[in-house]
Each structure stands twice: as C-alpha cells, then as structure tokens.
Amino acid sequence: MPAITLRNINNFACHDTNMDIEDGELLFILGPNGSGKTTLLNIIAGLVDYRGTVMFDGNSIDRIPANKREVGYLFQNLLLFPHMDVRTNIGYSLRMQKWSQNMIDNRVDELLNLMNIPHLALRYPGNLSGGEKQRVAMARALALSPKVLLMDEPMSSLDAQTAEHLRIELKQLQRQLGITSVYVTHDLSEAINMADRIAILNSGEISQVGTTEEIFFHPSNAAVMNYLGRPNILDCDACRTVGRGIMEADCRGLKIIVPHDGKSFNRIIIYPRDVYVSTSEPPGSQVNRFKGVITDIKTSESTVRLRFKVGENMIRTELTHQAFEEMGLSIDKEVFVTLSLRRIKIYESGETDMSPGIIYQNSER
C-alpha cells in the first residue's frame, strides 16, 4: 500500500492530480516555476484548501488539520523562528505535543547529534550560515519522527558546494530513517542522483511519474521532454581514475575526462547547453574536445538544435540563432565539439541495459 495517495486533487493550482508515493521512497517533484509544486506539498501538509482525497497508508486525512497531520516540512526559506535559539527551535514541535522537559532535552540532543550540530545549540538563527540553518531546519522537521517528510527546494539558498554536500547527507539520512519523502525542485541535476522516482509536474498536472531511468529514456510526452531538455546520455565501456577527483571514461572510443571520485560508472549525462561548438580549432587544452560531423539541424523559436556524430556517439547541442548564423553551419560540416568538464554528470544507477539505439529513438522526435 502506498504511504501517500493523492486522488482527484483540485484547487487553484492543481487539476485532477493523482499520485501514489511508496513507503520509504524519495520522490522528486520536478517542474517549472508556477507549476504547482509547492501547492502539492501544502496539500499533503494540509496547509491549503483542496478538493479530493489525500490518504496516508490508505486512510483519508482530509479532515485532519495541518497541526495534527504528523508531517515534517522543510520549507523553502526554512522559516526558523528568529526569536528562538537552535535548541528551542528544534524542540518546538515536542513542546506543542506537551512532552516533558526531560524528554524534550533528550530528543533535541539526539537530533543535534544526528545532524552534527551540537555546537550550535544555543545560537540564534540570525547567527547561522546557510548550511547550518539547513541542518537546524531538518532537525526541527524530524523532531517528532514524522511518517512523511516534505521538502520544498531546500537547497535553493545555498552555494553549490554546500548544497552538493548536504544533498549527499540528506540522501543518506533519508535512507537511514526510511522516511517517505517528497522533494520539490526545479533543478533537474538535484534529482538525477538522489531520486528513487521522479514526477514531472506541469501546470498543475502530473505529466509523468517514474524512475530516473524511465523519465530520461522514455519521456511520456512533449511536456516532459521539453522540461528535461533531453540530455545527452553516453554509454561508457570502461573508466579509470587518472587523478584526484578526475576519471577518464571510454565512451565508444571517446576518451572523456569526468570530475568524479570513487565508484566506476557506465553512463554519463551532459546537457545540450553544455556542449560547445566551433568551426575552427579552439586554443587551449585538448580535454574533452572532439571532431564531429553535423547530421541534423532543427530550428525552434529561441534556439537552433544540432546533432553531431562524434565517433560512434551522437551528441546534441543548442545554439542561439545568432551564433548559428555567424558560424555558417550546415549538414555534413565538420566542427569541433567541446564538452564542458564541470557539467558532465555521472549517471549511477545503470541496472537496466539499453542500447544507445533505443535511447536515441526515444529522444528523437
């Protein structure tokens, strides 16, 4: 039985939304701004009005008010109470449940240790860094051991490095606690390595729900494909470490340098906007630079989309109309293709074996 079930949810932002969220999974809700992501979380938390049914473990909770739903909610701007120190913030929900002071103290200590922040206990939120606030907010949301954890773009106010670090921790924590979690973001890269499943939300409607694999390889409709921007996915036959945090992947003959540490992988992802093209050989290092032949040109309103054959791989890129015209590109023309090193992502879950043929068949339209 799903941990959370949404049936025919309607309100100002959602239209006939149906969804099942499995017990213990980390579900990502992706969608552009204004697609109703936050509203969907607020519906689950009971913070906005809606028609339809929300069930936890098969029992309707529509009549249960927000303060009794036992939902942990990590808000976008965290909303730590500025007039309470960290201890008091974390213990807030426990006090609301009238726990004894002794029990509150023990639980708060436990949470401070869980989040590695015992040293912050007596500080005030105004006095914390972004990452520290994040941990405090997480501890506060988890205090009552809720059945469900809702997270609304929790990393949006953090610098990239801190966010990356916290994402890894968050994923581990979620696994460790086995808590059913819904994570809302408009940042696709967050979902790629964290999500158990991804739901794409578009104008209040769920366009597709599936594993990362399914969403990337079998986008169910144009809305999903548009949103994802169709990344290049390259299969790698082998990979080896060439330096600290740097690995070299052999992708059907192309030697691609990837910023990665540790486990081997068999697929990499790079978005078309991170693939650079030039007609003359660019100066500088040869890293991740290849010769390719243009096989296809598609023009849309804002961009020109190109496909190249690079060795045995097909790689797509996007250009502005201006850049396209300045370079005077045409089909069968040979160009230099550079993959932006820092933008290459590892696609770690590679259990399903799919040939590149199927991939391109699906991403082709």
Next chain:
Amino acid sequence: MKILKKLKPGWGLFPILVFLILWELIARINDTPLFPPFSEVIIEFYQLIASGVLGENFLSSLTRVLIGFSAGSIVGIITGTIMGWNKIVDRALNPIFNLFFPIPTLGWIPLLMLWIGINEMLPITLIFICAFFPVMFNTVTGIKNVDRNYIKAARSLGASDIKILFTVVMPLALPNIFTGLKLESGMAWRTIIAAEMVAIPTGIGALLMKAESLIRIDIIIVCLIVLAIMCLTFEKSFEWLENKITSNWRQHAGNNT
C-alpha cells in the same frame, strides 16, 4: 570628528555643565525674581522635598500615570492582538477606532469632567485614552507584519492557533508593541501635567499652576525638571526592557530568513 569618537560616554554631561554654569552666571548678572539662578532652584528643590510638598504631588501624578498607563497599554495590547489576529474583529473595530484616534487626549477633558466629575478617575481615564490608541495600533501593525509563513511553519510543527499566537506571532510583534509603549510612556507624563494644570487640584501639574499664581519661578523650574526626568526615565526603562527581551535574536536579525 575623530576626537569626538574617542570621547567616553560620560562626556555627554559636559555641555549640560556648561549650560548650568551659563545659567548661573547670567541669572546672577541679571538680578531679577523672574530668572532665578540654578543654585537657588536647587535649594528650592531640596526644600520642596524636605517639606514633603514635592513628594506628595509627585506621588499623586506617578500613581495616576502608572494606573492609567498600565491599564491603557494592557487593554491596547489585548485589543490590538485580537484585531491583528482576527480579520472580522479588525474590520468591525477599525473604523470606530480610526475616528477616535485623532482626537487629542486633552480634548476629552471637558467631556470627562462632566461625565466622571473631578476625581482621581478623571486623570486615570485620560492617561488610559492617551496610552490605549497608539499602543493598540502599533500592536495591530506588529501582529499583521509577522510573516504568515512562520504561522504555516508553526502549524505544520503541530501548534494550535492559540499556541501559534503566543509562541510565534506575539514574540515577533514585540518590537512594534514596544515602539508604542516607548512613545506613550513619555506622552503619558506630558498628558498628566496638562490635565492637572487644567482640571485637577493635586499633582505636579497643579503645583506648577500654583507656583505660577505665586510667581515662584524656582518652583516652576523644579516641576519642569521633575517632568523631564520622569519622561526620560519611563522611555528609557521601556527601551531597556525591550533590549533585555529581544536583543538576543534581533542583533543578528538582518541576515535572518
């Protein structure tokens, strides 16, 4: 400017000292009963205290201010909180309060003299009116200004509406509430003096009027000094109290989300 920055806080007393010396000198040179020197005022101050006249009048003024101001601000905070929290109450009461608020407190004196009569309730009621409106309006603003998202957060953490009001909304509205209290604590003294001058036979204000009819400039100045000290003391004590309660979290509130 650099020299000024290096001065210790105690140096603020220096201009006052200069002022007092000038006062003394000019009064001594211009020997007239209409402008007594500072030293004579101080002597009169002492005598008024010693004879108990000042103490008695001061106590009646202080009692009136304390009772009227406490009652006015407590009722103001309660009304303001209810109005800020509940839209229906706010819409119902706002027009009538807006109508009464601009009336200067002293404008009520003739009406209250006839309704209440000349007794202790008259100045207390005036101070009540003086404190009530600004404290109430500041409280409404404070409550309404609290980011609604904090309320959502508290609710999702299991707090009932009433708990949210007391644990989140009111504490966050405190700075606004204190603005009203600070302003009105001084204003209460200005009002009581005026009321006592016009309508009440006891208190510092009444003493002022008696001194005027006896052409006792020294007593008048003593009363004004007492008044200045009390206004300042009241305002500063609320400032101190506000700091005591909110400085922990407000000093860094700038980068708070």
